[in-house]
Amino acid sequence: MKLSEIKNHLSKLDKIAFQLPNGELVPSHFHVTEVGKITKDFIDCGGVVRSETVINFQLWEANDYDHRLHPEKLVHIIELSDRIFKFDDLEIEVEYQGKETIGKYNLDFNGTNFLLTNKATACLALDACGIPEEKVTEESSCCSPSSGCC
Incomplete structure (x- = not known):
């Protein structure tokens, strides 16, 4: 999912929900603790120099059950980040703490929930x-x- 797509979806929602690949929802008291731009410069096994840039969201949950992130607040965070980092309409990657380590996911939308989809x-x-x-x-x-x- 690209940045323009998530902003479009958020403008039509009353609440935000992220769904993990196993069907479970990220607890509703999650926070988006980071919105940034990550650039990865690398050489593949064929010797070709490559560069990839994504927009990164980090989801985090704590024992803060009294606050919920609303769509307009996430749009505000995205717009503030965009003013600082000058985002292009890049793909979004989402980080979320699993049981043992941080997972990185692609992002999709099913009309109700944002879907964290497996990367490979x-x-x-x-x-x-x-x-x-x-x-x-x-x-x-x-x-x-x-x-x-x-």
Whole structure:
């Protein structure tokens, strides 16, 4: 989900709910403790230099049961962050504390809830790293080797 999309959805909602991939809802007393821009510069296994930039939301829950984040407040936080960081209409990545470590999720919307969707690793240089095509499956890669996305 891109920044423009979440702002559009928030403008039509009375309350915000985030749903984990297992169907559970993030407790309603969550806070968005960070909104920022993360840039990752890296070299893939084929030697290609790459750069990715996402907008990052960090969800956090505490024992503060008396406060709820309302859509207009989140829009305000996003707009303040945008004035400072000059966001483009980038994809949003969400961090949320799991039982053992922080999980990173993509974001989607089902008309009611924001869906935290699983992220997956993939080889970005399949043609250069020597993995036989039959070893690459839809499960292990976000795209097929012949799709041109890598």
